[in-house]
Amino acid sequence: MAVCRFAPSPTGRLHLGGARTALFNWAWARHSGGTFLLRIEDTDRQRSLPEHEEAIIAALDWLGLERDGPAVRQSERAALYQAAAERLVEEGKAYRCYATAAELDELRTAQERQGLKPQYDRRWRGRTDWPATGEYCLRFATPTEGDCAISDLIRGEVSVANKEFDDPVILRADGSATYNFAAVVDDGEMGITDVIRGEDHLTNTLRQVHIHRALGQEIPRFAHLPLILGRRLDENGEPATLESGEPAYERLSKRNMAVDVDHYRQMGIIAPAMVNYLAQLGWTQPGQEVYTPAELAAAFELGKVNKSAARFDLERLQWINQQHLRALPPAEVAELAGIETSAEAIEIGMEKARTLTELREELSWLQPPEGLDATLQGQLGDDNREAFAALVQRLEKLEEFSQGAIKQAIKDCCKEHGLKFPRLGMPLRVALTGKTKSPDVALVASILESNICCERLRSVSKIGK
Known part of the structure; x- marks a missing residue:
């Protein structure tokens, strides 16, 4: 049974990449009969905001990714990180570093001038001649010999020589824990067995493996998800193409639809469809395109997640949303869209609508039209004005x-x-309807029913000159 966690930083709202990471952690935990936990990584005191945390949790709730237990917040666990860091110092696995910001800047400049990779030169490693005063941070003593390797559940074997790593800061001068150190301490304390996150964390993972070992913790299994790409846009904001004429893609960003999850809810995407589509950004169920969250959890396997980058396709998302809406009872669709009408009207609207927003647009004729005079006047002439008035009277008398x-x-x-x-x-x-295009006009009138239909006809201020 897997113990998984989703660990967002509340420095912004929940975007597509984070939502997919949360979903895959949830699906893997549910598939294995395990546990899905939420950890709020709010150690960035300046950028972490309560409203962002609230928005992230609200988005997870909307997606239906229920958690097992309350959220854990790193801002409330400083004593845990302090104790773990001090233990590493006592065991000779971490050390005090008194290097100043100016000294580190000078070191970096000199390395860049020599064409070297900028990194800390371990000048305080192994020393105990600590000054009586002065600020210091705690650095982890990374092994310098051999390799660091993991067996990734998606990517297979990954190995990097230890000489490629420097000694990272684990506690800053103000006593706050850095990301990599806090994450490792938390994963050990929370009993995390499987860490599932984006491939951009791969370097962090290897650093964290060293810290896990130093703390004597069982190392989790790791799975690194492929990137999500979006259509690259040109300087005019239009989809760009390669010289071959094929669509051009780039890493998903705000410019090419990497907006927060709530944006898609506002545009009329329903949660099961969003879950369905997010899962397909890296994973597919052979022979099945549309499935429920429960079906996803039952079938999901990390070993079947693609290594190659996924491509975000808004039209595909809208199509999947349409399939989910069509599978719902019309009354439920009406409730989701906030529309009071008949099942027949919903079915008419769903012939074209892909989202709840489009459904409301398709059924806008359910609401009284405004500013009819000019539009209606353009449809009436000497040949049909009298006949139209007679039609109104005839409709009013229909039994x-x-x-x-x-x-x-x-x-x-x-x-x-x-x-x-x-x-x-x-x-x-x-x-x-106030429009020149609508479903069959007789069908529209019958759905509106006699009293509403005739009221609208009577409310037209003028049908003549």
Whole structure:
């Protein structure tokens, strides 16, 4: 049984990459019958904001990624990190570094001038001649011989020579823990067995393995997810292409749709569809395109996550959303969209709508139209004005206000006045919906029902000159 965690920093809202990471951790935990935990990594005191934490938790709740237990906050665990760091110092696995910012800047400049990789030169490692006063940080004594290797659940064997690493700071001069150190201490204390995160953390992972070993902790299994790419845009904001004519992609950013999850909820994507699509950004279930979160958890396997980068496709997301909406009872779709109407109207709207926003647009004719005079006037002329007035009167007197009866009333008026159907159907459509395009006008009128339909017709301020 896997113990997984999602560990966001509340320096912003939950974006697509973070949401996918949370989802894969949740799915793997549920698939194995394990535990899914939430850790808020809020050690960045200046950028971490309560409203961002609230937004992240709200997004996770909306997605349905329920957690096992309350959130853990790093800002409340300083004593734990302090104790772990001091133990490493006592065991000779970490040390005090009194190097000043100016000294480190000078070192970096000299290394860059020589074409060397900028890194700390371990000048305080092994020393005990600590000054009586002065600020210092604690650095981890990284092994300098051999290699650091992991067996990644997605990428396989990954190994880097230890000489490539310097000695990272684990406690800053103000006593606060750095990311890599706090994460390792927390993973050990929380019993995390599987760490699933983006491939951009791969270097961090190797650093953390050293710290796990130094603390005597069991090293978790690691899985590094592929990047998510979005369409590259040109200077005009249009999708760019390669010389071959193929679409050009780049790492997902705010410029190419890497906005927060709430953006997609606001545009009318429903949570099960978002979960479905996020899962497909790196993982697929053979022979199945649309599935529920429960089906995802049952089938999900980390070993089947792709190594190659995933490509975000808004149209694909909208298509999946449409399939999920169509699978719901019309009453539930109406409730999600905040629309009070019949099942028949919802089914009409879903013929084209892919999102709740588009559904509301498709069914905008359910609301009374505004500013009709000019539009309606353009549909009326000397040939059909009198016939339209007669049609309104005929509709008001209909005993059965059905689609068939309404259509027949239009046909009868057209026949009496020598008109073709559109010459009465179109002004009727405009009077009822405010638009020149809508579903079948007789169907629209029947859904609106007699009292609303006739009220709208009577409310038209003028159908003449």
